[in-house]
Amino acid sequence: MRSLLLFLAFCLLVVMMAVWELKRLHENAYARTALRLQNDALLVSEWVKGAFQTSDYLLRDVVTNFPQSELDPERVSAEQRARWVNWLDAKRQTLPHAHSLGLFSPACIRRYTHDARFQSYFDASERDYCVKLRQYPAIESVVSPMVMSNFGRYAVAQARRIPGPGPMGNGFAVIGLDTTMFSALLDRIDTGPHGVITLIDSQLQVVARKPALAGVVGKSIDSPMIRAFIEGNVDVSVGRRVSQLDGQPQLGVLRKVEGLPLIVYQGEHDRVWLRDWYARIWKIGLAALLLLGIAALLLRGHWAQLDLATRLEQDIAQRQRLEDELKISEKKFRTFVEQANDIIYTLDLQGCFQYVSPNWRDQLGTDPAAVIGQHYTRFVHPDDWPAWHSSLREKTSSLEYRIRHAEGGWCWHTSSLTLLLDEQQCPSGILGVTRDISRRKANELALRQARDAAEAANRELQIANAQLSNLATTDTLTGAWNRRYFEQELQRELTQSRRYGEPLSLLMFDIDHFKDVNDRYGHPAGDAVLVGLTRLVQCNLRAADTLARWGGEEFVVMMPHCDADEAVRLAEKLRVLLAEQPFETVGQVTASFGVAQCRPDDSPQSWIKRADLALYQAKADGRNAVRLIA
């Protein structure tokens, strides 16, 4: 963590140093370029001043040598006037860039000009030079901002007062200077491929520019900053700006031309004056990155060493901790082994005891020393050897077995066995923890015996219940359902039949002259007839039909899903079968049958009553017959 912080601090330091160095280089480049531009601007302004001084000499010459008496052309002859015009033109031609030269009266009326074609009346009282001469009587000479001259060219007018008594003296001379002279002047200056020099007048009009741009001369620059500079007290201003004329970012110097309504702007494109600085950005940036990269590599190496050292320390600490834990664990284990109720032992893979805890003696009466080296079969009941044998091959297992007590007899024990592994993860022995469960086994035996007795009693009870239930629903003599059961079934079937709209019929039959059978052959023979008859009828019914003994020698059969016709057919069949069946001792007997199909409005009683009535009719009609009351 500390090294990371150091690295981050180093990174910060490198970045700060790089930024500081770049800032310093930028400032140097700025200062150096600004100084050079200032010098260049000074040079240009001096040149411009020099140009105006030259023209001013010409004006001085004119003002000094032109006689005052000749200024009013009305008083001068035409020939004399022509001579003065030629004189003025000769003076003008001494300056190659002077395109006009004239003389004005104190009232700013032009009296003479160098060209005979322009001798007409011209009032210059509104012109800037006239206004200034009138406004400031103390000054001798003025230069006006650039104007479009009468000759159709941009020009700057320079005027010089003609000394005289009035506030305006005896008038003034004006020379018109073609602004192309400034362009020619600027052309001679080496500005480099991206340097700019612009001459601007006090009206913020471009007077001349290098490099030249089409239509730029006379163009007004809308710059509050330049306007403020013109109106301010400082003579020089340095700053970065974007040129309004060509849109280039530049470092530029503005310098007022002393005593003239002109300023020089000298600028250099950022690309030029910052060229070295841009190159240094790359170099310094790469150097910083290199430094940071080296630092990062060093840090990584340091971390790797640190990590190794830390891991070694951790390993040592962990090993120490494990050793301590092992000691504690061993101590605990020994205490646990020696004080526990359970017998703890180890076996080799063949099943011989290698260690047994001291309580073996307490629980099994043998000294532990005598047990060590012995095979488990020496102590374990032979019936439990298979369980032991298979457990010794398991990773973990538990088993219950009998083990011999030194004083004779067997104790029940349970053991949990765990396979022990050596450092190579190979089985090296078996750890066993055993506990005496003799008491539990005795309890289990008692419990099992009690449960067996309870189950036997339960079974007897179920048999008795079944018998009781049978008795409650069946007739003991014939085995047919009894009347009570039949009535329950009748009610249930009646409900079912109504719910599903199925037909349901009832058959009631009674043995004919049964009293005579009893009387003649005895009651047991009569019983035998009843039993035989029941079997015969039962064998000829469907599984869904219910046969019940209604009472004495009278029986009923309920037939679900069976209409009156089917019921009559069955009754007829039974009647014939019975009549043809010989009974032991008694011989053949007959029976009469009454049939009734259940009606929708029937109650059990009304339905049974109709069957009974049909039976009565069969009896009345001579017996051994079937009758239906539908």
Ligand SMILES: Nc1nc2c(ncn2[C@@H]2O[C@H](COP(=O)(O)OP(=O)(O)OP(=O)(O)O)[C@@H](O)[C@H]2O)c(=O)[nH]1
């Ligand atoms: N053996 C024997 N006889 C019974 C048993 N129950 C009723 N009886 C006898 O059945 C006889 C019924 O006689 P009756 O009611 O006069 O009818 P019947 O003699 O069969 O004459 P009809 O029915 O009119 O043909 C009686 O003698 C009863 O003692 C029984 O469980 N075993």
